[in-house]
Amino acid sequence: MKELYLECQSGISGDMTVAALLDLGADEGVLRRGLASLSVDGYALRISRVKKQGIEAADFDVILEEGEHPHGHVHHVERHIHGQAHSYEAPHGEDVHPHEAAHGHEDHSYEAPHGENIHPYEAAHGHEDHSHGESHSHGEDRLFADGGHHHSHGEEGVHVHAGHEHGHTHPHSHVHRGLADILAIIEGGDLSCRAKALAAKIFHIVAQAESKAHGMPVEEVHFHEVGAVDSIVDIVGAAICLDNLDIGRVWCSPLCEGTGTVRCAHGIMPVPAPATANILAEHHIPVRLTDTEGERVTPTGAAIVAAVTDHFGAPAYMRVKKVGLGAGKRDYPAANLLRAYLIESGEEDAYHDEVEVITTDLDDMTGEQMGYAMERLFAAGAKDVHYTPVFMKKNRPGYCLTVLCAPELHEECIREIFKNTSAIGVRHVLQKRTKMKRDLQDVETKLGNITIKRCEYGEISKETVEYESAKKLADAKNIPLDEVFRVAKSEPLA
Ligand SMILES: O=C([S-])c1cc(C(=O)S)c[n+]([C@@H]2O[C@H](COP(=O)(O)O)[C@@H](O)[C@H]2O)c1
Numbered sequence: 001m002k003e004l005y006l007e008c009q010s011g012i013s014g015d016m017t018v019a020a021l022l023d024l025g026a027d028e029g030v031l032r033r034g035l036a037s038l039s040v041d042g043y044a045l046r047i048s049r050v051k052k053q054g055i056e057a058a059d060f061d062v063i064l065e066e067g068e069h070p071h072g073h074v075h076h077v078e079r080h081i082h083g084q085a086h087s088y089e090a091p092h093g094e095d096v097h098p099h100e101a102a103h104g105h106e107d108h109s110y111e112a113p114h115g116e117n118i119h120p121y122e123a124a125h126g127h128e129d130h131s132h133g134e135s136h137s138h139g140e141d142r143l144f145a146d147g148g149h150h151h152s153h154g155e156e157g158v159h160v161h162a163g164h165e166h167g168h169t170h171p172h173s174h175v176h177r178g179l180a181d182i183l184a185i186i187e188g189g190d191l192s193c194r195a196k197a198l199a200a201k202i203f204h205i206v207a208q209a210e211s212k213a214h215g216m217p218v219e220e221v222h223f224h225e226v227g228a229v230d231s232i233v234d235i236v237g238a239a240i241c242l243d244n245l246d247i248g249r250v251w252c253s254p255l256c257e258g259t260g261t262v263r264c265a266h267g268i269m270p271v272p273a274p275a276t277a278n279i280l281a282e283h284h285i286p287v288r289l290t291d292t293e294g295e296r297v298t299p300t301g302a303a304i305v306a307a308v309t310d311h312f313g314a315p316a317y318m319r320v321k322k323v324g325l326g327a328g329k330r331d332y333p334a335a336n337l338l339r340a341y342l343i344e345s346g347e348e349d350a351y352h353d354e355v356e357v358i359t360t361d362l363d364d365m366t367g368e369q370m371g372y373a374m375e376r377l378f379a380a381g382a383k384d385v386h387y388t389p390v391f392m393k394k395n396r397p398g399y400c401l402t403v404l405c406a407p408e409l410h411e412e413c414i415r416e417i418f419k420n421t422s423a424i425g426v427r428h429v430l431q432k433r434t435k436m437k438r439d440l441q442d443v444e445t446k447l448g449n450i451t452i453k454r455c456e457y458g459e460i461s462k463e464t465v466e467y468e469s470a471k472k473l474a475d476a477k478n479i480p481l482d483e484v485f486r487v488a489k490s491e492p493l494a
């Protein structure tokens, strides 16, 4: 099984992920053919090599073709997901292009005016000849064969796109695709079942987060035409590449997110953007908030991580087989790169792993409450839970609660502790564990079937009778437990 470790020191976005996977060896031809098989057009792909602080990396760029954008420029993709209401209010006096596309004209500059932190896809552009004075509304809504709802803009009402009210002297149409439209596009593509399922899973995660952010049912979340193209290409692209690399297990570091604000289709939003924050929360993704200005983790990036990650944190041991670098679009003091490693995790080393040890001292709970808390912790997946008597401050006898769990479950276990005990703080530490390799085996004895646990650590080996199976036999035969153990030990075990 191939294993992937995503190191998200610079955060993660959809395009960085596709680029890093291509750099790891995902087949560009397979990616291009897969994307071309989707009923989505009006864009071009640019796959190139770029340098970030002198470090060479792969770059994946989705470029809208002329005519796709209402103003007819080739530009980097804007993203605009929204409900049908079109009611984003513009902060007063802001001079932001309604569609916020990066129209550098000559140079596609990503420089934001006045040092503002504008998403590269949404940077204000510099041309002068648009008239945005008039308002317009959406007229009829009909389903087009290309899998979206075209909105033709009439004369009345106001259509506000994240910045200011805008109108156009020419009528134009947008395609607003809902989740169902996008899932149909994915389903209709010539992709493997695994790639389709993964792309659909990622889109569900984004739609869920958008639905929560905008307070509307998932079915009503609509992906604006150009934004949908960008998201489809990035998300399906990532799914195709993961499938092509045959990745079976994914590890992911905490996501480093920046700070400040980001300007997008809704206007200025805090970093992490609402949809991103919702994904981080919903999927318990560990995050490291840094003081670098800017959005490092996008909703698409967070959704990919949520969909594919099996373990958060680096494996205890890993052998690196290959490194792939995917470039981010903006420049920061530290190279803006997503690093993807093809690895063999130390999990193959069956003798070592890591466990999280969580402790807290309790002096004001009843036995019933402590028993219940223990049950909840086991239900959350704790490996072990125990109470140790302690003598605490103010001469109070109390108990130290200790929970052992897999590192990726420690957040969940801490939540259970806060929910079900009087604790208002816990201590936790990741500990290295050395363990014997274990193997359970059923053996036949004169009393019946019994389970033996065989343990091995190099040349050291031992066998123990599994208590639960011995108890079952003792109950069934109505004989002392000791007798079952005696028989199990005296008989040669096959
Ligand atoms: O346009 C919409 S609806 C939009 C919503 C949100 C929310 O958090 S809600 C965020 N954004 C921003 O768009 C860009 C592109 O994101 P990708 O995931 O497509 O790379 C990014 O800055 C988001 O924060 C847009």
Ligand code: NI
Residues within 6 Å of the ligand: 080, 086, 161, 174, 224
């Ligand atoms: Ni719109």
